[in-house]
Each structure stands twice: as structure tokens, then as C-alpha cells.
Amino acid sequence: MDSLTQIVLGAAVGEAVLGKKVGNKAMLFGAIAGTIPDLDVLTRFLTNDAITAIEWHRGFSHSIVFSIIFAPIFGWLTYKILPKKEATWKEWSWLMFWGLFTHPILDSFTTWGTQLFWPFETRLAFQNIFVIDPLYTLPFLFFLILAINQKRTSSKRRIYNTWGLIISTAYMAITLVLKGVAYQNFTTSLADQQIAYKDIDTRPSPFNTILWTANIETADAYLIANYSFFDSKSITFESYPKNYEALGLLAENDKVKRLIAICEGWYTISVNKGSLYFNDLRFGLISMDPKEKQFAFSYQLKQENGTLEIIENQRVGADAKKLLSELWKRVWGN
Incomplete structure (x- = not known):
């Protein structure tokens, strides 16, 4: 999910674990814990290989192993940093664990998913919510703001925070039904x-x-x-050829095999102006036009001197304003 949503969830979890004892500091450090797993984006600066960067994203930092190992470390650091010892390092570690752990749990409901059970390669992706969903985040944020303005000893504080957790969880359950x-x-x-x-x-x-x-x-x-859900006409299906034969000998290339594993087999191959492209189908097209041919995530397969280079396509032609307008119209039916 987006950073704001993870901050809100982390803060609410922190409040639920330790809010009564340390007040708003529980929300603050819960929010920090809820943000930490996404720092894996910085690992892209450690490699020039686009595929390795993709494989690392939502990998180790989004696993149960990461939460278990780093919760006591971050808990101890928090305990040492804060001059006022309102909670033990074990209590801070418990807060950190739930802040770190609920982050990948939430991400597992998105399209990209998480390697929650790293080092096993299985990626958990229920695909029932988009990475940014206002109906999940805004009510959650509203109740969190109400809670943060209450005294730590106030019963309203826990009630508001609990309602935020209940409503957001209920909405997530509803998306599974939908x-x-x-x-x-x-x-x-x-x-x-x-x-x-x-x-x-x-x-x-x-x-x-x-x-x-x-x-x-x-x-x-x-x-x-x-x-x-507002459609009145039959569903229409647009066809996109797999075109796997265009890969030729590249089908046995290790980098291509890794790309196939990343997208779990949902891909097509296309040729544009003599260049070969690998299209990841999981994230759709760059517009709502049924005749659109360009995918949101596409990679050029460029071979030079016997070495295959993977270059992420920069989504040329994508118009965010136009896409949002098309999306809004399509939501209300065909």
C-alpha cells in the first residue's frame, strides 16, 4: 500500500499496543515501524540489474523473518533513545514487531504482494485492493486523528482507535467479497x-x-x-497474443526466466520498431482504451555483444489526467 496508509496502520497498531502507557509516542514509533519495510526501495541503488531490484522489492524486508529479527533491535534502540523510560525495551520491541509485521500483511492484499514467507519464493498477493484506496485510508485516518487529540488515559482514545481498525478491516473483508x-x-x-x-x-x-x-x-x-458493478452491457474481451516464439533462444536466458517468475507467467512479448519487449500483464495498460497496446510495466530486451540487458520502459504516452478521467467514466458503467 502507499506510504500514508502504512503510516496510519502503523500508528494505529502502535496505539493499540502501547498507547495507554506512552501516549502519542506509541503512534509515532508505530508509524515509523510501519514505514521501515518500504525502505527496501533504497536497495535499487546497490545494483545496476533491473531484475535484481525488482526481486528485492517487497522481499526480505516484508517477511516474518525480518519482523522477528529486527523488532527487538528497533525496540532496544527506541528504549535507549527516549530519556523517559515509560515502557520496557520488551514492550517497545512488541510494538515494533506489530508495526513491522502488519505492513507486509496489508501489502499482501495488493497486486504486487509480498514474500511474507521469505526465504521461500512464494509471493502472497490476494489482489483485492489497489495500492492506493481512499475508502480504506481516509476513514482510518479520521479516527486516528480523533484518537490523537485525546488524553492517553481517556477511554475515547482507545474507542476511536479501535473503530479505525475495525472499519478498515471490515472494508478489506468486503473487497474480498467484491x-x-x-x-x-x-x-x-x-x-x-x-x-x-x-x-x-x-x-x-x-x-x-x-x-x-x-x-x-x-x-x-x-x-x-x-x-x-454499474455495467449494463455484456463484458467484452480484448485479445493480446502471447507471441512467445518472438523470444527465440532468449526463452532460455536466465534473466528472461527470472522475469517470467516475477510476473508468475502473466506476460506477453511484443515487437515495436525492431525492439523486443516483455510485458507484465498484472498491472494493466496505460489507458482505458480497449485498443491500447502499451502496458504499464514493460521491459525492453536489448542484446549487445552476447549480453542481454533489461531496460524498464518509461511508459511513453501515459497521460495521468486522461487516465483518471477515463477511469472515472468507466467506473460508472458501460
Whole structure:
């Protein structure tokens, strides 16, 4: 999830663990703990390999192992830094653990997911919420602000914080139900249109859980479709050829195999002006145009002197304002 959401969750968890004892400091250090796992973005400066940087993101720092190892370290540092010893280092460690641990738990509901069980490579991604969802974050933030303005001994403080946790968790549960309903509508439409498929993957569109997108694998292509709960027309499916044969001998290249593993097999290969591109289907296209061909995450496969270089495409042509406008219109039905 986005940084603000992780800060809010971390602060609320910190308050729940130690707020009554240390007041707003629990929220502050809970927010810090909730931010720490995302510092893995800095590791991209340690490598020139784009694939390695992708593999590291939401890896070790988003695992149970990381939470267990570093919670007592950060707890001890917090205990030493604060001059007033209102809580023991064990209590600070407990706060740090829950701040660190709830971060990857929340991220596991997004499309990218987390390697919660690192060093195992399995990436947990339920894909039921977009990385930024105002309906999850804003009510949560509202109750946190109410809580922070109460005295540490006030019963209202714990009540407000608890309501924030309950409402945000309830909304997350609802998104799982909505995902199930969307999935049912996609599969029903595929059956009605007599489309044979191997696999289907669904996710919400940006900033909402009303409009959903599905990737459908067929024998030689992937179909992409959108469905809004306000739709009145049948679901239409746009086809994108897999084009795997364009890889040639590169199909056996280690870097290409790693890219395939990262996107869990959801990819196509395209050729543009003589250049070969690897398209990650999990994050969709750069616009809502059903004829759009450019994907949000695409990598040029450039071979020089027998060495394959992976270059992330800079999403040329993406217009954020236009995309938001198209998205808003599509949310309200076809």
C-alpha cells in the first residue's frame, strides 16, 4: 500500500499496543515501524540489474523473518533513545514487531504482494485492493486523528482507535467479497460467450473496488476485460497474443526466466520498431482504451555483444489526467 496508509496502520497498531502507557509516542514509533519495510526501495541503488531490484522489492524486508529479527533491535534502540523510560525495551520491541509485521500483511492484499514467507519464493498477493484506496485510508485516518487529540488515559482514545481498525478491516473483508462477485461475473460471461480458457486473474482498477479487471489465459493469447458493478452491457474481451516464439533462444536466458517468475507467467512479448519487449500483464495498460497496446510495466530486451540487458520502459504516452478521467467514466458503467 502507499506510504500514508502504512503510516496510519502503523500508528494505529502502535496505539493499540502501547498507547495507554506512552501516549502519542506509541503512534509515532508505530508509524515509523510501519514505514521501515518500504525502505527496501533504497536497495535499487546497490545494483545496476533491473531484475535484481525488482526481486528485492517487497522481499526480505516484508517477511516474518525480518519482523522477528529486527523488532527487538528497533525496540532496544527506541528504549535507549527516549530519556523517559515509560515502557520496557520488551514492550517497545512488541510494538515494533506489530508495526513491522502488519505492513507486509496489508501489502499482501495488493497486486504486487509480498514474500511474507521469505526465504521461500512464494509471493502472497490476494489482489483485492489497489495500492492506493481512499475508502480504506481516509476513514482510518479520521479516527486516528480523533484518537490523537485525546488524553492517553481517556477511554475515547482507545474507542476511536479501535473503530479505525475495525472499519478498515471490515472494508478489506468486503473487497474480498467484491472480488469474488467480479470473478463470478467474468467467468459467467466467458461461459456465455463460449470462450475456452486456462486461467483467470482478477484485480481492482486504480483507487476503487467498483471497477475490476481480469486477465484470462487462452491457448495462444491473453484476454483482458473490465467489469463495473454499474455495467449494463455484456463484458467484452480484448485479445493480446502471447507471441512467445518472438523470444527465440532468449526463452532460455536466465534473466528472461527470472522475469517470467516475477510476473508468475502473466506476460506477453511484443515487437515495436525492431525492439523486443516483455510485458507484465498484472498491472494493466496505460489507458482505458480497449485498443491500447502499451502496458504499464514493460521491459525492453536489448542484446549487445552476447549480453542481454533489461531496460524498464518509461511508459511513453501515459497521460495521468486522461487516465483518471477515463477511469472515472468507466467506473460508472458501460
